[in-house]
Amino acid sequence: MKDNRTFKDEAYGAMARFVKALANPTRLEMIDLLRNGEKSVEEIARATATTVANASQHLQILKKLNLVRSRKAGTYVYYSLAGTEVQSLWQLLLKLAYAHVPELHRLMHNKRKSLPHLDERPDPDRFFLLDLRPEAEFHHHHLPGAHNIPFDQLRERLAEIPRDKPIVAYCRGPFCTWADKAVRILRKQGYEAYRLIQDEGFEG
Amino acid sequence: MKDNRTFKDEAYGAMARFVKALANPTRLEMIDLLRNGEKSVEEIARATATTVANASQHLQILKKLNLVRSRKAGTYVYYSLAGTEVQSLWQLLLKLAYAHVPELHRLMHNKRKSLPHLDERPDPDRFFLLDLRPEAEFHHHHLPGAHNIPFDQLRERLAEIPRDKPIVAYCRGPFCTWADKAVRILRKQGYEAYRLIQDEGFEG
DNA sequence: TTCAAATTCAAGAAAAATATTGAATATTTG
């Protein structure tokens, strides 16, 4: 009878240890970030607004649970998602959080309201599909037919954006703000611009 | 630029708040338990080996995130899962934990090794399918063709179990130990008995 | 070999989650 409890404690404890690895805002952001391809510790730290030492610790927690992998190259260590099922897990958690946490629902709804957007992937022939992520992420993976102008180069490269089609902008994920800002900038310049909503569960 | 970070902190924070509700062994056990139907606070506390006050607090955390519902009846409060997607979520987390936490894998593998078991749901005509859960849980839901003998009545009710068929026992979930014990008891009595493995991701 | 840069390590401080305890509340029953 005592064994009974020991077994349950170990089993539910092991399960909780796994879920705990995901139960932190910084680590969730890291997973979201790494969906766009591998990154060095320093890049990850910068993107998640934390110190390198702190980022390293978080990454090791994710690594211990086989959620991320690391690859050493020179003095750099590059982290990436351990498998495609980690992507799916992240998306599922996002969808469920959206359904269960009213503040998140509200937050996304407000963002949505203040910005023209498209819910479906547009036909690349009728729209100019604009990817605002850094070049490396664009090369890692991008929507078919998309054109890459990293956000920090947008103002200098407006000439590359056609004026005879509506523009549809996207970036890293639902919480990435580059596309929002780009839409505002482009509209000020007279473009017909929309943000693309990519992830499931966000129909408001 | 500062807004940028505020938005991300709120978004990932909200997501983490949801995941945190699941990141605790006791709360995971509660969800697993409630998959078998509604229960009062006292029952839940007893089953998870904690105090009533503590159980109440955990249940309120689950309730705040809409993972469970409560219903008041007299001086009792009955908790139940908020929807079928909570079941699915639990099963998915179990499956992923099993794949990512080696100790959990080992734990289940050892348990499996020491006990004759079946991985697939047996034909109720050729097997005697034995459900060892309390009567109320059996009524809430059970496998088609199953016969209910609550574990604590097993020894007194052996006469109800046929000797001309192999017995396949199951109970609450993969971490429930009644079926294991029942298989051992039945084998000692000369029955050909197996434990049914119900949940996904446990093929060792 | 020495220096510089990227990462990790290790220790302690700070913050958050969890458990415990005893009291408060609400409901039924006598």
Added chain:
DNA sequence: CAAATATTCAATATTTTTCTTGAATTTGAA
């Protein structure tokens, strides 16, 4: 209305998680 029971509340102690800091390690380059 008073007593009994189930649950929740509230305060505090305990434990765990997270962040910070500075040093140690590893690798490449001068």
